[in-house]
Amino acid sequence: MVVVMKKEASDEAIERVLGEVRSLGFTPHVSEGEQRTLIGAIGPAPTEEVREHLSALAGVETVVRITKPYKLASREFRHDDSRVMVGDVAIGNGAFVVAAGPCGVESRDQLAAAADIARRHGARVLRGGAFKPRTSPYAFQGLGEEGLALLAEARADTGMPIVTEVTSPELVETVAGTADMLQIGARNTQNFALLAEVGRAAKPVLFKRGMSTSIAEYLQAAEYILSQGNPNVVLCERGIRTFETSTRFTLDVSAVPVLKELTHLPVWVDPSHAAGRRSLVPSLALAAAAAGADGLIVEVHARPEEARSDAAQQLDDREFGELMPRLKGVVAALGKTL
Ligand code: PEP
Ligand code: MN
Secondary structure: OEEEEOOOOOHHHHHHHHHHHHHOOOEEEEEEOOOOEEEEEEOOOOOHHHHHHHHOOOOEEEEEOOOOOOOOOEOOOOOOOOOEEEOOEEEEOOEOEEEEEOOEOOOHHHHHHHHHHHHHOOOOEEEOEOOOOOOOOOOOOOOOHHHHHHHHHHHHHHOOOEEEEOOOHHHHHHHHHHOOEEEEOHHHOOOHHHHHHHHOOOOOEEEEOOOOOOHHHHHHHHHHHHOOOOOOEEEEEOOEOOOOOOOOOEOOOOHHHHHHHHEOOOEEEOHHHHHOOHHHHHHHHHHHHHOOOOEEEEEEOOOHHHOOOOOOOOEOHHHHHHHHHHHHHHHHHOOOEO
């Protein structure tokens, strides 16, 4: 349930409600809205007496039951769009942000060249995998901690915050020590131990949808992160498995408006991993923006043909440079800024 406080509720009244919520056996999660404070009370289904008791406390406007299995992620918990800060970049709530960079960090020069492309054309966040979850154990697995160090150098050189993937619970502390945003990949969407661990980390999370994860499953997975106390989650649709083989995955464009209806969390799209080849990436990127996404994560590489992973889908300088102004037009038509 959510305890909705009155606009004028005092700090004392809020403290009193928090105490009552705890003593009734619920875990409180506070959400400071622009107008009022909401207190999510997570625990067993509340009885009518419990709701009446909380409703009667000073400063309480109303107590609402959340019917969805994902509570903190739901629009019932928080009506307004959430805003997530990554370094000094604000995500969601009217801002359209593009993260760009190579699939994997391969070398200092490769990362610097890709970061330069990303920054020059208006990306605000730099991506790059240091720990790569690969389908084959024989494929390039990423540079690991050396890759993290190179990402930190690229951040110092460009001023762009970095997003990079964390692939296991034991690595969260290490990756969070460098990254500005922790990426959870599609192969780990339901790795609940990993989700709980990033839920305890003090860094925002870019949380990809699994290739076979329904939206209801996806939002319950997001709840694993939120319920551990980390409210800074950005969702990301990156294509799902269907019978179609002409693309790497099928970009579920519908997921964007569906998620925007069900949750207050920002929704990004990854057109690169959905498309699987560069000629399709711009169209999917524009479609995602038109469908109401809050941002994109796009793979770019100065020489895609030489990339050690995902060579077919990374955009080069010219391709990314052509996409960004077109994207700006679509985003502006929706009243957002890029
Ligand atoms: C990635 O973005 O580097 C990646 C591996 O994507 P996904 O988890 O969506 O496959
Ligand atoms: Mn990739």
